[in-house]
Amino acid sequence: MTSSKLMRFLPLRKMKSTKLIAFVVIFVLVLVGYSKLSSTKETGPMEAKDNILREFNKADSPIDVMEEIAQLKKKVLELEKGTKKYPETKFLNYKDRKRILITGGAGFVGSHLSDKLMKQGHEVTVVDNFFTGRKLNVEHWIGHPNFELIHHDIVNPLYIEVDQIYHLASPASPPNYMYNPIKTIKTNTVGTINMLGLARRTRARLLLASTSEVYGDPEVHPQNEEYWGHVNPIGPRACYDEGKRVAETMCYAYAKQENIEVRVARIFNTFGPRMHMNDGRVVSNFILQALQGQPITVYGEGKQTRSFQYVTDLVEGLVALMNSNYSQPVNLGNPDEHTIMDFADIIKRLVGGDSKVVNKPAMQDDPRKRKPDISRAKLYLNWEPKVQLEVGINKTIEYFRNELKSTKFSERLNTF
Numbered sequence: 334m335t336s337s338k339l340m341r342f343l344p345l346r347k348m349k350s351t352k353l354i355a356f357v358v359i360f361v362l363v364l365v366g367y368s369k370l371s372s373t374k375e376t377g378p379m380e381a382k383d384n385i386l387r388e389f390n391k392a393d394s395p396i397d398v399m400e401e402i403a404q405l406k407k408k409v410l411e412l413e414k415g416t417k418k419y420p421e422t423k424f425l426n427y428k429d430r431k432r433i434l435i436t437g438g439a440g441f442v443g444s445h446l447s448d449k450l451m452k453q454g455h456e457v458t459v460v461d462n463f464f465t466g467r468k469l470n471v472e473h474w475i476g477h478p479n480f481e482l483i484h485h486d487i488v489n490p491l492y493i494e495v496d497q498i499y500h501l502a503s504p505a506s507p508p509n510y511m512y513n514p515i516k517t518i519k520t521n522t523v524g525t526i527n528m529l530g531l532a533r534r535t536r537a538r539l540l541l542a543s544t545s546e547v548y549g550d551p552e553v554h555p556q557n558e559e560y561w562g563h564v565n566p567i568g569p570r571a572c573y574d575e576g577k578r579v580a581e582t583m584c585y586a587y588a589k590q591e592n593i594e595v596r597v598a599r600i601f602n603t604f605g606p607r608m609h610m611n612d613g614r615v616v617s618n619f620i621l622q623a624l625q626g627q628p629i630t631v632y633g634e635g636k637q638t639r640s641f642q643y644v645t646d647l648v649e650g651l652v653a654l655m656n657s658n659y660s661q662p663v664n665l666g667n668p669d670e671h672t673i674m675d676f677a678d679i680i681k682r683l684v685g686g687d688s689k690v691v692n693k694p695a696m697q698d699d700p701r702k703r704k705p706d707i708s709r710a711k712l713y714l715n716w717e718p719k720v721q722l723e724v725g726i727n728k729t730i731e732y733f734r735n736e737l738k739s740t741k742f743s744e745r746l747n748t749f
């Protein structure tokens with residue numbers, strides 16, 4: 334993990350990864366060693382090592398640092414031997430093995446979907462422009478014979494041969510899509526047309542990752558798929574909400590006119606490892622605050638409710654929907670509601686530390702509750718969320734903790 338972090342900020346992408354990592358590690362050690370040696374000419378190698386440690390040591394315990402270095406060493410050795418270890422994959426025979434395209438496959442949900450499909454033994458092609466996704470999310474598959482990563486923007490046409498398309502490419506959180514509304518609209522309209530065109534040419538089945546946002550600011554609770562929604566076409570979220578609505582429209586137009594097989598998943602709030610740390614949602618905010626020992630801020634009394642599904646539950650649902658014969662939109666979410674105060678307490682307890690929960694004045698337009706009605710998914714897909722909230726939150730905390738650590742690590746490297 335840490336070593337690919339290194340690759341991300343050094344402009345050496347073109348080199349082969351084996352040599353690159355070895356080079357980077359040696360380069361950093363030499364650089365640090367040199368800067369120390371040159372200040373105190375008499376320093377021996379042991380002292381140089383101590384100096385390096387001291388330098389790394391400013392923020393972390395020596396154990397952390399030694400661990401980081403040991404991991405790097407291990408990785409270099411592994412790469413030198415050319416024995417990159419991949420997660421285990423099943424073998425599928427020719428008849429059952431599918432060529433599956435995942436647009437946005439380097440993102441949060443897409444990378445977990447890649448994991449699932451790769452492990453099942455399919456051939457997976459990930460297409461991503463890395464707008465909000467990152468290579469690190471699928472790094473563990475790079476080089477595997479069944480896996481391909483293509484850097485491509487789906488606003489441009491794509492010509493490959495596939496059997497199934499999971500169409501996930503689109504910025505997904507308000508800060509991400511509001512950052513470039515026009516790009517968000519293009520990705521959801523032109524991009525979706527391109528993927529439907531690809532489905533038409535290859536006769537592949539396409540699953541669209543739609544969103545609960547198509548219901549807008551709903552007037553019914555919980556929302557079932559029959560509800561047409563309540564969306565402001567010129568509001569700040571419109572680029573996303575309306576983009577997804579028209580993407581759904583396009584799917585059914587292609588289904589009707591060109592006989593394309595389409596599946597539409599309306600995804601509700603999802604959390605888990607690889608989610609964006611700064612997407613402004615309750616779970617990520619609270620975990621970050623708790624981990625950094627900052628006060629956990631609850632707006633208003635904290636009686637508003639939210640519901641979150643764990644990412645592997647969602648992935649199960651997406652795969653079930655793709656392979657079902659049900660072609661109408663299906664909600665995928667967790668109907669288990671918790672108050673914001675609940676989330677604050679649970680996260681505080683699981684992270685430990687001494688963060689206090691502080692109440693701030695309620696925010697304007699703080700969404701009221703949004704809760705999925707998942708009876709359709711239960712009926713047609715035999716699907717419902719299984720992962721316990723606490724289990725999911727623990728895994729997410731662990732991920733955030735490591736992310737914070739490796740960010741600190743890169744920052745320190747950057748200062749050399």
Ligand SMILES: NC(=O)c1ccc[n+]([C@@H]2O[C@H](COP(=O)([O-])OP(=O)(O)OC[C@H]3O[C@@H](n4cnc5c(N)ncnc54)[C@H](O)[C@@H]3O)[C@@H](O)[C@H]2O)c1
Pocket residue numbers: 436437438439440441442443460461462463464465466467485486487488500501502503504505506509520524542543544545600601602603604
């Ligand atoms: N995470 C949630 O809670 C949630 C909720 C509802 C719907 N969804 C939908 O699920 C899908 C995945 O969401 P996510 O949370 O993984 O978000 P994400 O931002 O992590 O993933 C989206 C991926 O699409 C890529 N992408 C964006 N524009 C692209 C383009 N023009 N060409 C190629 N790649 C492009 C991004 O780089 C990123 O890797 C999205 O379509 C989103 O609308 C997610």
Ligand SMILES: *[C@@H]1O[C@H](CO)[C@@H](O)[C@H](O)[C@H]1NC(C)=O
Pocket residue numbers: 658
């Ligand atoms: C759809 O799939 C279910 C179960 O997989 C099956 O019972 C049903 O007959 C199928 N319906 C059609 C129309 O193919």
Ligand SMILES: *[C@@H]1O[C@H](CO)[C@@H](O)[C@H](O)[C@H]1NC(C)=O
Pocket residue numbers: 683723724727
């Ligand atoms: C979550 O983590 C906490 C703290 O490490 C632990 O006490 C608890 O048992 C874990 N819960 C689950 C369900 O794994």
